[in-house]
Amino acid sequence: MEILYWHWIVFGIGLVLLELMIPSFTALWFGLGAVSVGLILIMMPSLTLTIQITMWALISAFLTTLWFKFLKPDLKHGGQVVLSDVEGEKGLVIIKPLASRCGKVRFSTPLLGVDEWEFQTEGEVEIGDQIQVVDVKNNILIMRKN
Numbered sequence: 001m002e003i004l005y006w007h008w009i010v011f012g013i014g015l016v017l018l019e020l021m022i023p024s025f026t027a028l029w030f031g032l033g034a035v036s037v038g039l040i041l042i043m044m045p046s047l048t049l050t051i052q053i054t055m056w057a058l059i060s061a062f063l064t065t066l067w068f069k070f071l072k073p074d075l076k077h078g079g080q081v082v083l084s085d086v087e088g089e090k091g092l093v094i095i096k097p098l099a100s101r102c103g104k105v106r107f108s109t110p111l112l113g114v115d116e117w118e119f120q121t122e123g124e125v126e127i128g129d130q131i132q133v134v135d136v137k138n139n140i141l142i143m144r145k146n
Contacts, residue, residue, distance in 0.1 A: 003049055008038030008056070025067055025113075033060030086111050086133045086141065093129045097121055102140055105131060119143045 015031030037056045041047060047055075089111055097103030102118035103125070111117065119141040125131055135142035 003052060005038045005041035005045070008034050008041060008052070012036075012038060026064060029063035029067060030056075030060045032063055033057075086136065089133045090130055090146065091117070091133075091143075093125050093127050093131060096125065096127055105141065105143060117141050121145070 012031045012034030015027045015034060017031075019025065019028040019031065033056050036059050037052055040055065041052065089107060091105040091107040093103060094106045094116065095104035097120055102120055104116055105119045106116050109115075117140075119131070120137075120143070121131065122134070122142065122144045125143075125145050130146050131143040132146055133141050134144050
């Protein structure tokens with residue numbers, strides 16, 4: 001069976017649509033890589049399957065690397081979380097905070113590309129409680145129980 005340009009384009013669109021269900025941006029870059037191979041195949045239809053797959057892997061790796069290096073927010077290395085970006089967001093406690101360490105909260109939709117955050121709280125919370133962002137200090141969320 002010969003792989004035609006439209007196979008790559010349909011595969012790429014499928015991966016991009018998969019990104020709607022898995023918000024990690026990884027499937028997006030692999031999808032765009034597949035669409036790119038499909039477009040290249042329109043111009044150069046004699047490429048072998050091995051070359052097509054190699055091109056897909058290289059383009060996808062390149063796009064993914066660009067995402068992590070330049071576009072994704074780098075909150076661990078100097079980037080600052082702005083309160084207006086996260087205020088009011090709700091998540092579930094997955095690790096209860098103690099006096100000696102922060103707790104962890106998980107958001108159903110990633111906040112600035114990250115779905116688990118360290119937090120401190122105003123008052124007592126238990127694992128499984130729903131809490132809401134009220135402030136940010138040193139990239140640690142300040143939360144309160146709903």
